[in-house]
Each structure stands twice: as C-alpha cells, then as structure tokens.
C-alpha cells in the first residue's frame with residue numbers, strides 16, 4: 194500500500210481506543226492456532242465483543258471463514274458511538290442504514306449485536322451474508338449484563354479491546370474462564386493482574402508480539418479525524434489513516450506452535466567470547482544486588498549452560514518456551530524492591546531458570 198508519511202504534533206487528550214485491526218493481522222494470527230490444532234474452533238462459539246458494526250476485521254474474518262473453521266456460532270457486539278467519548282465523525286454502516294431494522298433514534302446510542310449461526314439466506318454457504326443483527330438494549334459496554342450473558346455463552350473471546358480498559362477486559366475474560374486471543378500493549382505484561390497468570394502458564398503471548406513483519410510493527414487503521422502524537426502515522430491513497438504501534442501484540446491462553454520452539458543459544462563461554470553485545474562480550478554477566486541471579490541484558494545472550502537464576506528483559510516472553518525455561522518471579526528482589534545492579538534499577542526483569 195503506497196503511503197505518504199506524515200508527522201503528527203497535535204496531541205489530543207484521548208483514550209486512543211479507536212484503533213482498528215487489519216484483516217491480514219487477524220488472519221495471520223488465527224492461522225497460527227489452526228496450524229497447531231486444525232480443530233481448535235470446531236463447534237465453538239466465538240464472541241468478538243468490541244467489534245464495530247459490519248466493518249470489524251474480526252467480524253469479517255470469522256464470518257468469511259465460518260465453515261472452514263467449523264464454527265457453531267459467531268457473535269459480535271459493538272459499542273455505541275455516543276458512549277465512546279472520542280472525537281471522530283460518525284458514519285452509519287451501510288448495512289445498518291439499508292436495513293428495515295434501522296432506527297435513527299438508536300444508531301448513535303445503542304450497541305449492536307451481530308450473529309451468524311446458520312445459512313440464513315439459503316445460499317448453500319454460511320458467510321457474511323448470513324448476519325442477523327439487532328440493537329442491544331444498552332450501549333454494548335462489555336461490562337453490561339447483556340454482553341456478559343453473551344460472554345458466558347461463548348467458548349472464545351477474540352478481539353482487539355480498548356487499550357484504556359485492557360486490565361478490566363482481561364479480568365472480565367479470566368473471571369469467566371474463557372479461551373481468548375486478544376491484542377494488547379506490552380505494558381500489560383507488567384500489570385499485577387497479568388504477570389502472575391503468565392508465571393503460572395495460564396496465559397502467554399500469542400504468535401506475533403512486538404514483531405516486525407515486512408519491516409513494520411503491527412499497524413492499525415484510525416479514524417480519519419484522529420489527531421494524536423505519533424511518530425509513525427501513514428495516510429493511504431484512499432485517504433485512510435494508519436498508525437504503526439511498536440510494543441503491541443497478542444495475548445492468549447490458546448496453544449500455538451511458536452511457544453514450543455526452544456531458543457537456540459550459545460554457552461556462557463561463547464557469549465563472553467563472541468556475543469554481538471558489547472555489554473556481554475569480554476564482560477560476562479553481572480549479579481543483582483538484591484537477588485541471587487545474573488542479569489542477562491539481551492534475550493539472545495542467555496547462556497545455554499547456566500542452571501542458576503537469570504534475570505531477562507520483558508521481550509523474553511515473546512520467545513518463552515515452557516519446556517525450555519521456567520519463570521521464577523517478576524521484577525522484585527528479596528527486599529521487595531525492583532531488581533538492581535550497583536544501585537541502578539533494571540526495568541521489569543523476569544527471573545527464569547533453565548529446565
């Protein structure tokens with residue numbers, strides 16, 4: 194997609210929740226779970242609870258692949274425009290506007306629910322043309338009783354939720370013990386609600402996390418009226434705006450193959466001799482002041498033959514293979530303070546040990 198790079202300086206006080214996932218990013222991620230288990234979604238109900246109208250890539254992907262995945266039911270709900278509290282123009286989706294169910298008094302204030310569970314139009318195929326939709330009673334907040342009821346019915350929750358409510362959103366899934374595949378920011382790993390679950394291998398990172406594909410980090414469409422401070426914002430030929438956001442990726446509790454690929458590593462002696470990192474080459478590894486572990490400043494500098502505790506950067510989680518390493522603890526030393534070396538605090542280290 195040819196784009197002109199623009200720089201944005203008009204930062205606005207915004208929750209920045211209106212980031213729309215691209216179809217190919219949904220497809221690429223879901224393929225990783227199907228590659229690992231072809232029947233992972235067979236006879237299952239998927240809920241996409243933050244998925245705008247007929248336009249969400251999640252809605253379109255699961256609708257178009259309904260039969261291929263063997264789904265039982267797809268439910269997508271959207272959040273009312275007036276509840277969003279964000280400054281962008283409202284476009285009534287064509288499918289809604291052209292439907293006999295269209296209600297001008299509800300379109301801005303009510304959430305919507307879209308359901309596919311049968312060949313409604315008798316075309317011989319279940320796809321996006323079989324959507325049945327209605328206005329919700331309320332605004333479609335995922336915390337509302339009516340969306341909670343839909344959550345309880347679902348086997349999988351799959352979406353890109355509002356980043357500003359990520360903490361609440363993931364707890365909303367965990368409390369209902371549902372399978373999920375959701376997009377989020379790397380910072381979420383550091384939430385006190387999230388990292389204990391990662392340590393216990395109850396949740397992990399998805400296939401793509403903070404990773405460049407074709408030279409780019411995950412890129413989202415944003416409303417055309419969006420103003421925000423961003424270093425990487427692009428305008429496509431058709432005028433649509435896209436933003437590249439480093440540090441985002443998928444969180445899940447659904448298994449995928451990448452998670453079981455062990456890291457290929459050098460021995461401690463070879464790292465000290467050959468490491469590409471000047472902090473390691475000829476230097477070796479430093480010990481923390483407040484924990485009996487060595488600090489490994491880069492994931493590719495983890496020594497293959499060290500069996501004691503090691504502190505690694507947060508990016509380790511993108512390469513974490515539970516058969517190769519175990520996670521011992523996060524961030525804090527024995528004194529309850531952040532891990533430090535010669536008094537200097539290290540940013541969110543994860544203490545691991547080779548299995």
Ligand SMILES: C[S@@+](CC[C@H](N)C(=O)[O-])C[C@H]1O[C@@H](n2cnc3c(N)ncnc32)[C@H](O)[C@@H]1O
Pocket residue numbers: 210211212213214215242243244245249250251271272277333334335336352353354355356358
């Ligand atoms: C990051 S966007 C992603 C949209 C869509 N899932 C996608 O990936 O293209 C998050 C969406 O959640 C909606 N949202 C914000 N607060 C919400 C809430 N309390 N309940 C449900 N949806 C909400 C936003 O309006 C926005 O459309």
